[in-house]
Amino acid sequence: IKYKRASYFIVLKFIFDHNKTIWCATSVGLFNINPNQHVKKYNLSNKPISESNTILTLYQDKLKNLWIGTEKGLFLYHYQTDDFSSFFSKGLDPNSLSQDLIISITEDKTGMLWFG
Secondary structure, eight states, X not given: OOOTTOSOOOEEEEEEOXXXXXXXXXXXXXXXXXXXXXXXXXXXXXXTTTTOOOEEEEEEOTTOOEEEEETTXXXXXXXXXXXXXXXXXXXXXXXXXXXXXOOOEEEOTTSOEEEO
């Protein structure tokens, strides 16, 4: 991946989605490489995680949703609008994440997503 703003960066994970697009989780953000080899960088720093742009993990669930785990929360990519929803820990709120650091995402046989 050619990226002008960093002399180097670390690729932490990559996946192929249902559109045969490559998504790369890196130390400088999220990259998308489509089948025509066009590279697009998604800058999540304009989201509420401005302190960090490191993407730690990626997961596409059975419903073809793309989930992005970071040091500062969880994001869901919306293919139709090319935008994200964000999820964060809200203290003792049982309906929020227990913590913002998301290093792994998996799905069980029933379709329940697990974040850790």
